[in-house]
Amino acid sequence: MERIVVFLGAGASKSDGAPLQKELFRAYMDSVDESGETRERYYKNNPFYKNVKSDLFAFFDVYFGINLSHSREALFPTFEEALGVLEVEGGYAGKETVRKYKDAIIASMALAIESQLDNKRSEQNYRIIDSYHKLLIENLCDRGGHQVDFLSTNYDLLADNALLSQGRPINYGFTDQGHGIRLLKLHGSMNWLYCPGCGRIQATGAAEISANNLLDFSAHKCENCGSVQTSVIIPPTYFKNFVQYGDNIRRVWENAYEALSQADRIIICGYSFPHADIHIKTLLKKSEQGRKRSTPLKVSVFNGYEGKSGEEKRKEAYRYLRFLRKDTILDYQGDIPFEEFAKSPQQYIDGTQGGTI
CATH class of the missing domain: 3.40.50.1220 (TPP-binding domain)
Structure with a gap:
């Protein structure tokens, strides 16, 4: 065989239909600027959507001097560059602010992917299972x-x-x-969540996962020990x-x-x-x-x-x-x-x- x-x-x-790594932040900004169903779904169903936006804007301002509140036109770093810097800094310092920025970047990545795939699904005769x-x-x-x-x-x-x-x-x-x-x-x-208490990864059914599931990291509690789980995203x-x-x-x-x-x-x-x-x-x-x-x-x-x-x-x-x-x-x-x-x-x-x- x-x-x-x-x-x-x-x-x-x-x-x-998914964005490339270098396109993720621009795809996220496009989803933020949308005024239709996609944006309404997040604002209405998940209050943490606004937290992700404010934390991500703060990250770009602090680390790259990009003020997205004044202008959306910017030369963005790649997802790899942004998350990679925080991975190294967090490994040395373990700062809570670093953790917050990492969570925002990961959530924005999920939002960007979902938004782009939603656009692809809306095309005529396209379904995700096809x-x-x-x-x-x-x-x-x-x-x-x-x-x-x-x-x-x-x-x-x-x-x-x-x-x-x-x-x-x-x-x-x-x-x-x-x-x-x-x-x-x-x-x-x-769709992977890691429990630091049990030391195990839980894989949620892929079809059930949406960006909304990843916006509120504090809501993910381990079924076995009650510890707060974390996303499993490793930058390339x-x-x-x-x-x-x-x-x-x-x-x-x-x-x-x-x-x-x-x-x-x-x-x-x-x-x-x-x-x-x-x-x-x-x-x-x-x-x-x-x-x-x-x-x-x-x-x-x-x-x-x-x-x-x-x-x-x-x-x-x-x-x-x-x-x-x-x-x-x-x-x-x-x-x-x-x-x-x-x-x-x-x-x-x-x-x-x-x-x-």
Whole structure:
């Protein structure tokens, strides 16, 4: 049986309407400025919506000198830069203000994603269960002869809901559960809550999660011990504080290592292999070294998007080529976006489309 690992990056979520990391704060500001149903839902149903807004505005003023009360036009830092700075500062100082700013950034991220997906859902003939993630899962997981694991760097719930909408149980990899399709979310997830008292992560049903659930962090109480739970969101930076979530994230990464080292083929979708994410690179390199298959590893990359230049493709392909072992077979498809691969993955896996570098 061929073992396949599908690695989902931000570009995969972008195909279904979610914003990229660099677009999150602008998407949040757009949702704040909306005067219709989206804004009314948050103001009416969740009083903490205003707290998130005021705390986020204060953060931008204090750290970046951006006064959003006077002007909404600004050159925003990326989500990675903003949360990464606070992760490091909080690790050294543990300031309550830092915690407040982090909560606001995470909540704004959830609001931005939900707002963008709401806009996508409003498009004619689009439903979330008809996503490209759903197409991919149907086309891969229902085909005999494959065992498929999913790895993701995304916080959104597109892959989760695609699996659940088809009645497929999910194994997130942070417990000893032995059933379901593995969906290993290396940077956390919008539906994960960590209890510092019990030391465990609880995964709420993905379809039930909305941004409203993440606005009031003090409302999340552990069912077992009553401790206040925290969100599990890890920024894609050089500095990653896995220890703050006990052994849970370590187990997720151990499962990811096992999946990668056992894989016959790794399919990377919507991920440009950025320099900063050395943890992902180390995970991939260690799995190459600890490989348990005698046949050469095949790595396929699908990261096409509108306006991508030939120079961007060349540099991206080179990043993969120089990093992977020379006996690893790289199939770089710089022109093929995630949505095209999701429609007919088997054609690319069988080698009937595309070419190999």
